[in-house]
Amino acid sequence: xxxxxxxxxxxxxxxxxxxxxxxxxxxxxxxxxxxxxxxxxxxxxxxxxxxxxxxxxxxxxxxxxxxxxxxxxxxxxxxxxxxxxxxxxxxxxxxxxxxxxxxxxxxxxxxxxxxxxxxxxxxxxxxx
Amino acid sequence: xxxxxxxxxxxxxxxxxxxxxxxxxxxxxxxxxxxxxxxxxxxxxxxxxxxxxxxxxxxxxxxxxxxxxxxxxxxxxxxxxxxxxxxxxxxxxxxxxxxxxxxxxxxxxxxxxxxxxxxxxxxxxxxx
Numbered sequence: 388x389x390x391x392x393x394x395x396x397x398x399x400x401x402x403x404x405x406x407x408x409x410x411x412x413x414x415x416x417x418x419x420x421x422x423x424x425x426x427x428x429x430x431x432x433x434x435x436x437x438x439x440x441x442x443x444x445x446x447x448x449x450x451x452x453x454x455x456x457x458x459x460x461x462x463x464x465x466x467x468x469x470x471x472x473x474x475x476x477x478x479x480x481x482x483x484x485x486x487x488x489x490x491x492x493x494x495x496x497x498x499x500x501x502x503x504x505x506x507x508x509x510x511x512x513x514x515x
Numbered sequence: 516x517x518x519x520x521x522x523x524x525x526x527x528x529x530x531x532x533x534x535x536x537x538x539x540x541x542x543x544x545x546x547x548x549x550x551x552x553x554x555x556x557x558x559x560x561x562x563x564x565x566x567x568x569x570x571x572x573x574x575x576x577x578x579x580x581x582x583x584x585x586x587x588x589x590x591x592x593x594x595x596x597x598x599x600x601x602x603x604x605x606x607x608x609x610x611x612x613x614x615x616x617x618x619x620x621x622x623x624x625x626x627x628x629x630x631x632x633x634x635x636x637x638x639x640x641x642x643x
Contacts (some may be wrong), residue, residue: 425585425599457553457637461620463591471553471618471637486641488616490599492589509585509599513614513641 396458396470399493399503404451411449412442417505425509437508450477452484461492468493468503476512486513524586524598527621527631532579539577540570545633552636565636578605580612589620596621596631604640614641 389397406413415438418424424431424440431437452475459469470491475484492507517525534541543566546552552559552568559565580603587597598619603612620635 421590423587425587428583428585455556455639457556457639459551459553459620459635459637461591461595461634462549463589463593463595463622465591467589467591469618469620469635469637471616471639473616473639473641486614488599488601488639488641490597490618490637492587492597492620494591507587507589507597509587509597509618511583511585511599511601511616513601513616 390460392460392468393458395503396468396491396493397456399468399491400453400456400470400472403491403505404453407441408450411444412438414438414441418508419504419506422505423507427511446478448477448479451475451487452477465495465497467495467506487511488513518588520588520596521586523631524596524619524621525584527596527619528581528584528598528600531619531633532581535569536578539572540566542566542569546636547632547634550633550636552638554636554638555640574606576605576607579603579615580605593623593625595623595634615639616641 415434418434418437420433424437431440454474457471461467472489476487477484488511490509491505493503494506496502543562546562546565548561552565559568582602585599589595600617604615605612616639618637621631622634624630
């Protein structure tokens with residue numbers, strides 16, 4: 388069976404993109420005040436900035452399709468999980484998926500080690 | 516001026532790809548026994564496995580062109596640097612670059628905080 392960090396990472400991205408694609412203004416609980424987002428090179432920090440940026444993206448409908456999802460644990464204190472996603476993004480009624488890559492670094496909640504939050508988030512579209 | 520973790524991350528990837536493209540069997544000093552590589556979904560751990568895999572890749576000439584390089588610090592112990600690269604890969608005499616994404620997690624040397632090693636490395640080709 389898969390190692391736990393891989394199960395956690397894969398479950399996280401499913402939940403993350405399901406939330407993003409249905410109502411991305413609800414992503415707040417996954418971030419914290421010291422979370423960082425680099426979105427197409429622009430830097431945001433903290434729940435309000437990050438969710439504000441994601442909520443303001445100029446599309447009505449969006450769908451993330453995960454093509455690959457790679458996970459690795461880290462031997463730091465606390466021990467985190469790196470999640471590296473490559474996939475397709477369908478925006479509004481476009482028939483042409485955009486390719487994206489995204490890297491998350493998840494850390495456990497200090498009071499509930501089974502619960503993870505996004506410390507780092509870096510997103511790029513891969514233009515063809 | 517750029518924050519130090521960004522300078523470190525950008526200098527690292529320049530050095531990494533210069534070494535990779537000139538003589539990738541010399542990448543060993545950048546990894547350690549608890550380094551992890553996930554290369555196109557295949558997992559490797561430790562200097563010997565990682566450098567063995569990279570050295571055995573079936574091309575003679577290779578050139579990485581960095582298109583974007585995003586860096587973020589992490590607030591763990593020790594504090595590390597995430598480096599997220601998107602770029603083009605030219606292999607042998609092909610005129611058609613392959614697109615790649617790669618995510619590194621760098622940690623400082625415990626005895627020389629100015630020196631970083633690769634704790635995590637995840638690589639994917641982005642097929643068009």
